Amino acid sequence: PAGIHTLAALALAIVAGAAWVAIPAYFRARYNTNEVVSTILSNYVAVLLTSYFTIFLFKRPGGWSETPPILATSYLPEIFTFSRLNWGLVIGLVLAVGAALVFRYTRWGYGVTMVGSAPKFAEYGGVNVKRQGFLVLLLSGAVGGLAGGVETLGVHHRFMEGFAPGFGFDGLIAALLANGSPVATIFTALFFGALRNGSLLLEVDTSASREIITVIQALIILSVSAQVLVRKRGDSQAGERRWKF
Incomplete structure (x- = not known):
């Protein structure tokens, strides 16, 4: 069957x-x-x-x-x-x-x-x-x-x-953007899928290169990474203040 x-x-x-x-x-x-x-x-x-x-x-x-x-x-x-x-x-x-x-x-x-x-x-x-x-x-x-x-x-x-080509890294970016939430990853994955498919039409219908989508993904990664670092630094400083007498 x-x-x-x-x-x-x-x-x-x-x-x-x-x-x-x-x-x-x-x-x-x-x-x-x-x-x-x-x-x-x-x-x-x-x-x-x-x-x-x-x-x-x-x-x-x-x-x-x-x-x-x-x-x-x-x-x-x-x-x-x-x-x-x-x-x-x-x-x-x-x-x-x-x-x-x-x-x-x-x-x-x-x-x-x-x-x-x-x-x-x-x-x-x-x-x-x-x-x-x-x-x-x-x-x-x-x-x-x-x-x-x-x-x-x-x-x-x-x-x-x-x-x-690059599907695994796209999934990693989607998970990072969703902050590790499985349900939120559904929407971020759809978003990156739309970006990847739209890049083909972007190159056909306009004079822009589809590599601009890669640049957008890189900017998203940098933004998410910066947010995580700022959050960790804030938690660390709060912990130090909490334990100072």
Whole structure:
């Protein structure tokens, strides 16, 4: 059945994403390495490795750097016939709302929130910080694999070299702008998606370059980063005043 093939393909993508991030997660839990640096470095390895597989092992005969089309029974169904919009949108919305509910109403979600905001406090409260960090990184890798599976099964219907240019960094910016709120990330992600798609029309219909969208994103990152730094400095100064006698 078509639905079974699609679910099996998405499950494989989830497992692959979790397995790939398992190495940075292990080094984070075992040696306290910086997960930002290790995961960004592993991204380059993943991109080059998949490029090698696509070009030298699974390349479609006579085509570009892409694999042959997948079976039609593995397609992610489209929502509308006049658009490439597919059920990946529904999956993303369910994940965002589900994450918000988990963080707000479950003990595990509260522990994850405490580990992210105050790891020392969480450790004193009995939370296994290393195990929580390992599990969160595995889950993040699984979600990343799911996103790649949705893009492959629902949009391109094959694996293409470089099919996701900058999607991960766009997601990071959207999460920063949403201040870590899963529900707010829905709206910031739609905003950045509109910026990315609008940049193509901007270059076609006007004389402006689409790189101006990158400049806007950079300005947003700087603004959010400055806000975080000012807030932390204000909290630190308030704490010092509070403990002075």
